[in-house]
Amino acid sequence: MAEFRNLDIQIRASTPIWTGDSNGTMNRIHETGLIGSIRWWYEVLIRGLGGRACDPSGKSGQAKCSLNLENPGESEAATQREQSIQTGLCDACQLFGATGWKRRFTMRIHRDDTIPIWDDSGHLLHIVPPKRTRGWYLPPGRMGEFTIRLRGLRESLSRIVSLLLFLEKYGSLGAKPQLGYGLFRLADRGLDGRIEPFKWAPIGDGPTESPNITEFMFFSYQFEPQKPGWWTSIPGLAGVATEIQPLVNKHQVVPVSPSLKNEWRYEQYAKRMGDDKNIFGSVQPTRIRSRVAVSWAFRSEDHWEIRGWARMPADMKAAEVLWRILCDRRTWERVVGVPGRLEVLPNRKEWQPWTVDELEGVLGGCIC
Numbered sequence: 105m106a107e108f109r110n111l112d113i114q115i116r117a118s119t120p121i122w123t124g125d126s127n128g129t130m131n132r133i134h135e136t137g138l139i140g141s142i143r144w145w146y147e148v149l150i151r152g153l154g155g156r157a158c159d160p161s162g163k164s165g166q167a168k169c170s171l172n173l174e175n176p177g178e179s180e181a182a183t184q185r186e187q188s189i190q191t192g193l194c195d196a197c198q199l200f201g202a203t204g205w206k207r208r209f210t211m212r213i214h215r216d217d218t219i220p221i222w223d224d225s226g227h228l229l230h231i232v233p234p235k236r237t238r239g240w241y242l243p244p245g246r247m248g249e250f251t252i253r254l255r256g257l258r259e260s261l262s263r264i265v266s267l268l269l270f271l272e273k274y275g276s277l278g279a280k281p282q283l284g285y286g287l288f289r290l291a292d293r294g295l296d297g298r299i300e301p302f303k304w305a306p307i308g309d310g311p312t313e314s315p316n317i318t319e320f321m322f323f324s325y326q327f328e329p330q331k332p333g334w335w336t337s338i339p340g341l342a343g344v345a346t347e348i349q350p351l352v353n354k355h356q357v358v359p360v361s362p363s364l365k366n367e368w369r370y371e372q373y374a375k376r377m378g379d380d381k382n383i384f385g386s387v388q389p390t391r392i393r394s395r396v397a398v399s400w401a402f403r404s405e406d407h408w409e410i411r412g413w414a415r416m417p418a419d420m421k422a423a424e425v426l427w428r429i430l431c432d433r434r435t436w437e438r439v440v441g442v443p444g445r446l447e448v449l450p451n452r453k454e455w456q457p458w459t460v461d462e463l464e465g466v467l468g469g470c471i472c
């Protein structure tokens with residue numbers, strides 16, 4: 105059980121990965137940026153399954169975990185849940201560490217063959233959809249392959265691997281998921297045999313705080329363009345076509361996120377609901393994170409795909425409007441300019457938070 109091991113996992117970026125540092129540049133993939141995003145998603149899953157996850161940033165005003173020093177350490181054969189209670193740590197800190205309690209695994213970039221999607225690291229791609237003045241500024245993430253080397257307790261690694269399998273299908277790695285960065289494929293499918301899959305199961309009486317997975321909807325739009333220049337009709341992209349063409353040629357990605365967000369936010373949500381900050385985010389006067397994340401378009405085998413998620417608001421009216429907007433295939437077709445197939449999870453007509461059965465079905469599908 106307590107065996108230490110190395111596990112190498114090869115990752116291929118589907119959309120640019122961004123783990124930039126504070127001065128806004130990124131000369132390689134940074135472990136801290138990956139771990140930050142992995143922890144965030146782990147917390148989202150854990151809370152949805154009834155577990156507890158504190159807020160290590162302290163931004164929510166919620167208390168951080170502190171180790172109960174009277175009873176530290178791992179008792180033999182104790183489950184993670186029991187350990188967490190003994191040590192006074194939440195389920196997330198138990199795996200990812202807190203003051204006085206080491207992270208249960210290490211992650212290093214073992215090999216990094218990624219390259220920046222454009223050379224000038226200070227340059228931002230400025231996309232201005234119709235009727236906008238400010239628009240969106242996109243930094244140069246990195247595309248290509250890299251290998252992470254995990255080391256740690258077998259059970260901890262099994263949790264991380266299962267989470268990566270979930271993120272490969274539904275989530276992302278690194279920062280700026282709202283702008284479509286960080287989608288990836290596991291380049292090496294031979295994980296089974298090297299690591300046993302972790303079985304996600306309810307650990308409490310229903311979901312705890314927010315954000316948790318039962319509040320999320322996931323969407324995927326798949327299409328097969330017939331013409332090479334299909335993306336030039338996407339609102340806002342023609343003006344920067346000379347910057348985008350090399351991205352299409354070399355990396356087979358198109359930054360569609362600003363155009364889709366512009367349509368959803370200003371042409372649809374704001375017109376029906378007025379205040380859109382709580383859904384699509386704002387910088388002033390206080391920073392509100394967007395609840396909607398949509399990827400760049402990327403090539404996936406024989407078709408193109410755009411994926412994303414929305415963290416639905418508790419207000420049912422707002423949630424219903426947002427749900428209808430994101431589930432409207434005609435909007436996707438109009439913005440992308442290519443007819444396609446829209447898949448939505450949970451698969452239902454009207455928005456309702458996930459049931460435990462649905463959740464287990466989706467998480468159970470993410471086993472190698």
Ligand SMILES: [Zn+2]
Pocket residue numbers: 157158159168169193194195196197198202
């Ligand atoms: Zn904690």
